[in-house]
Amino acid sequence: MRRVVVTGIGMINSVGNDKESSFKAICDGECGIDTITIFDPEKYSVKIAGEVKDFDPATVMAPKEVKKADRFIHLGLKAAQEAMEDANFGDAEIDYERFGVSAASGIGGLPAIEKNSVIIETRGPRRISPFFIPGALVNMLGGFVSIEHGTKGPNTSSVTACAAGTHAISDACKTIMCNGAERMLVVSAESAITGAGVGGFAAMKALSTRNDDPKTSSRPFDADRDGFVMGEGAAALVLEEYEVAVARGARIYGEVAGFGESGDASHITTPSLDGPLRAMKAAYKMAGEPKLDYVNAHGTSTAINDKNETIALKNLLGGKENCPPMSSIKGQLGHCLGAAGGIEAVTCLMAMRDGVIPPTINYTTPDENCDLDYVTEGVRKAELNYVMSNSFGFGGTNGVIIFKKI
Numbered sequence: 001m002r003r004v005v006v007t008g009i010g011m012i013n014s015v016g017n018d019k020e021s022s023f024k025a026i027c028d029g030e031c032g033i034d035t036i037t038i039f040d041p042e043k044y045s046v047k048i049a050g051e052v053k054d055f056d057p058a059t060v061m062a063p064k065e066v067k068k069a070d071r072f073i074h075l076g077l078k079a080a081q082e083a084m085e086d087a088n089f090g091d092a093e094i095d096y097e098r099f100g101v102s103a104a105s106g107i108g109g110l111p112a113i114e115k116n117s118v119i120i121e122t123r124g125p126r127r128i129s130p131f132f133i134p135g136a137l138v139n140m141l142g143g144f145v146s147i148e149h150g151t152k153g154p155n156t157s158s159v160t161a162c163a164a165g166t167h168a169i170s171d172a173c174k175t176i177m178c179n180g181a182e183r184m185l186v187v188s189a190e191s192a193i194t195g196a197g198v199g200g201f202a203a204m205k206a207l208s209t210r211n212d213d214p215k216t217s218s219r220p221f222d223a224d225r226d227g228f229v230m231g232e233g234a235a236a237l238v239l240e241e242y243e244v245a246v247a248r249g250a251r252i253y254g255e256v257a258g259f260g261e262s263g264d265a266s267h268i269t270t271p272s273l274d275g276p277l278r279a280m281k282a283a284y285k286m287a288g289e290p291k292l293d294y295v296n297a298h299g300t301s302t303a304i305n306d307k308n309e310t311i312a313l314k315n316l317l318g319g320k321e322n323c324p325p326m327s328s329i330k331g332q333l334g335h336c337l338g339a340a341g342g343i344e345a346v347t348c349l350m351a352m353r354d355g356v357i358p359p360t361i362n363y364t365t366p367d368e369n370c371d372l373d374y375v376t377e378g379v380r381k382a383e384l385n386y387v388m389s390n391s392f393g394f395g396g397t398n399g400v401i402i403f404k405k406i
Helices: 019-027 063-068 071-087 110-123 132-136 140-149 161-177 195-203 242-247 274-286 303-317 337-354
Strands: 004-012 033-035 048-050 099-104 155-158 183-190 233-241 254-263 294-296 386-393 397-404
Touching: 004 019, 004 071, 004 161, 004 242, 004 337, 019 337, 063 132, 071 140, 071 183, 071 233, 071 337, 099 140, 099 161, 099 337, 110 132, 110 195, 132 140, 140 155, 140 183, 155 161, 161 183, 161 233, 161 254, 161 337, 161 386, 161 397, 183 337, 233 242, 233 337, 254 274, 254 337, 274 303, 274 386, 274 397, 294 337, 303 386, 337 386, 337 397
Parallel strands: 099 155, 099 183, 294 386
Antiparallel strands: 004 233, 004 254, 033 048, 183 233, 254 397, 386 397
């Protein structure tokens, strides 16, 4: 089977507008969650989110082009540009017909959908923007990215809720492994902090209502957790076939050792234990059942997910005593939905590079159902050779990926 490695990475989120500042802030335990400014949250039961700050879309697109794409595309373009620069192709001969894009978003252009729905009701259908549909479709993220970088290989998209970012990576791996491409640019992005987005998740009672203390609102694995906090952001990874990467002298962050996917077939919003466990088992088996050194948890700060994920890992590895440290960075960033898997994959690769485990912040009250080592004391030095990242989404869709240091 053809081997797949990562040679370039990029990300933007609520604690940083590039990979280095983001990763440092994550490891320092900084929190990007605060009172919402993108819209007026006064009438909403939830008034907090993890917004990307000080980002000008005109830095990634010509100013006159910005209105043609929704914010999730702007963020995705930023991450993709950073990843491509990081891959440092230089003067290498690149066959762009063998270079594809695998994009992901859980919701896509919700701001544009909301805005144009209001226009229809208040000003009539003739006032709808001609850029509405092409700027809101999820696959247009891949479309804009492919145009930007001239990639003419497969151009696919994953729209699998909070597992989308991870699924985009595994789909790109499959394409390379099956010789459908030599290189794939994986881009996941989300920007759904709107009245409809926040109001919709709040109506489901899925969000934290700790409005008076935003910085401690997302509390993965803590007994007092009361729901997730919406975040936004994007991540990108350049994947290459191993021999192709070596031939051009590329720096390699890590190899994709295994991935797994599963469906709960249980409930549209309440996660099961069996589904995530089967995805973990598939990735673990594909990777050769190695000794895992770290698990980046889905860790949403919801009662059921954090409990089930803990139990699933113990079942996978045969007991608590066999489990490696596991942490969630959603306390720092909020839950970036379809972009979460991509951002967490980049975080795992940087953790391997630097030999550190990012912490779980806001853990103050132990939960008897969540009894693993969640790295709650701050960033921890560690030799990381195999790391696993989990992503689970509404609809019972699960994705797990394992990276190997080489």
